[in-house]
Amino acid sequence: MKKEWMTLRVFLNDRISYLAAMLLMIVIFVVMMLLELNLYKGYVHPNTIIYYVLLALLCMIGWLVFDYVRQRDFYKELLAAVENMSELRDTLSLHTIVTSEQKLFFRLLQKMHTAYLNELGKYRRQQERHNHFVLQWVHHMKTPVSVIDLLTQEDKVDKRTVHPAELTGSIREENERLARGLEMMLYTARLDKFEIDLHIRRVALHEVARSAINSFKKMCIRHAIFPKIVGEAYGETDEKWMTFMLNQLLSNAIKYSKHKPGTKQLIVTLRKDKDKDSITVSDQGVGIAAHDLRRIYDPFFTGDNGRTEGESTGMGLYLTKQVCDKLGHELIVQSVVGEGTSVTIVCQSGGIHKLTS
Template identity: 55%
Template sequence: MHDSGRGASILMFLKDRLLNMLCMLTVIGLACCLYLLEQYRYPGIIESETIYYFILLAVFVYGVWLLLDYLRMRYYYKQLREALKRSEEIGAVTLIQSAASGEQRLMARLLQDQHRAYLNELNQHKRQQEIHNHFVMQWVHHMKTPVSVVDLQAQEAIRQPPDNEQEWLALFHSVREENERLARGLEMMLYTARLDKFELDLHIRRTPLHELIRSTINAHKRLCIQYSIFPRVEGESWVETDEKWMTFVLNQLISNAIKYSKQKPGTKTLHFRLEELADGSVQLKVTDAGIGIASHDIPRIFDPFFTGENGRTTGESTGMGLYLAKQVCSRLGHTLQVESELGVGTTFTLHFQTRGIHIMDS
């Protein structure tokens, strides 16, 4: 087995040096021709033994050079064969360490850099897959709650039908609320799946942000009325963005504002302030009057699955809404930041650059 491996190395080495050997033979042949021409022009000036001696000496010196060159390269060829045998393993390329020539060292460095980039991409893919799998399991768990509530209400209504119209309306409102929770969960799952192919579901155009905010607020009008939350939009601005993805971001911010404001008694405000800055960019501040966010939770609220104290208290948070909103804003070329004071409220700031990453230079 060892001899066959050595023979393969020698054969590989000779194949690599084939052109070099042909050139050497050509040079020796030309030198012999010159000797013969000189002997023809000046008979007896050069003896035939001299030509033979020159040929043998040249072949000997070249053979010694090939031998030394092979001894220098043999460990490289050995490691290369081992790497080829284990080519299906991720770390096979790291076996090539004994590069002898500058070309081989550059190639080994290139392979190692490519291997490192491949591992980074693989780890990133694994991370995304883990996030997706964890979110699916958590999403299924959260979706079981409204399904169970609706099922229990239906069983109770069948067992003991409501006596009057007031009780029927209360039942319908309860079922409708659970249905909206299901719809929001399904929407989040859909957008999570689309995020992996973000560039295939993107349509950038100049959008009236104030109108988009009002239409998104109207979708939450019933809950705002129910929990005495009064939205207000101040200012008008047009921005370059994707209307559908920006609606998703606004939905997350408004849903959070309602979720964490409904526990406070009395009337609450939800303020949207649009402002054009001196550099031509647009800034949107969304300020609620909710329970606020603890200072130690703020640095992590955009992390996947992080619910914080508020999420654990309400029991309605998946920890994915703000993470997805941050990811969407980043891919659209916008920034999303947060400021909050516990017990007072929270302000989310969206910054729309004059030239986002999605706009190509002409």
């Protein structure tokens, strides 16, 4: 109620000159009528009415002139801003604000301007991140292309030194790297239209894990990594996006385990609780330093390990986190340097409804 009264008071305060002009007209009218009635004993001369009308018009014109002079500079600035605005900051170049309505409008304009700049900045950062990712992706894709080219050149130079099966296997390995890079690029582009490419249903997570591991079977054999699936679980999720996330986690697990000597294990553990199902990818790789853990979801952040691993893009966990957030899933990372890393995706009951909230 106080707010309404304050609004009314502000409204009347902006029209104080108009009210004063009306009050003056009323006072003049009353005085003239009293004088006329006293002079002519109950009779009002027609000239008196005409005289009063002329005085009222004069007061009205005087008020209009005063209000025009008072707000003229504001309208000039507003018109100049509309016609000559060339940059965003020109919208805030109003300095001769007079009324409370104008002040309130200017505050609204400032807030809209700030919100617009924030939204524009967000899209600019997204564009910069996208451009950075494209450049980095092209750089990484040049490596397998160059390797394939070298392998074919070696075969042409001396076929006796290159075994056909070995050559085919090497080319297939580089081709797989190209395919994974293309897949990451494709899914990154789809993130902007995530809701369009979405199909939620009850998914057998152990089957998705088995399929994902099969796609990395040759890499695991090559680097003496033994994968294992433990348990079964089902989750309300999108199978395609879940496969994409598991591919990112398995790729990271292999990437940061393959250089360790001896045999290594890669364990995918599935757990089923009352209100949530989870899938955990655990490796026996180099692990993540404690000071890097808080930044692992930042795009392009590779940390200490990424600087020594030439294939690292710093996008795997970032994309996985983005997809988890959109699906209403939880992502948990635990790691010990020199022992390995465990990454868990938790499909919480009802979490998927965040998509529509």
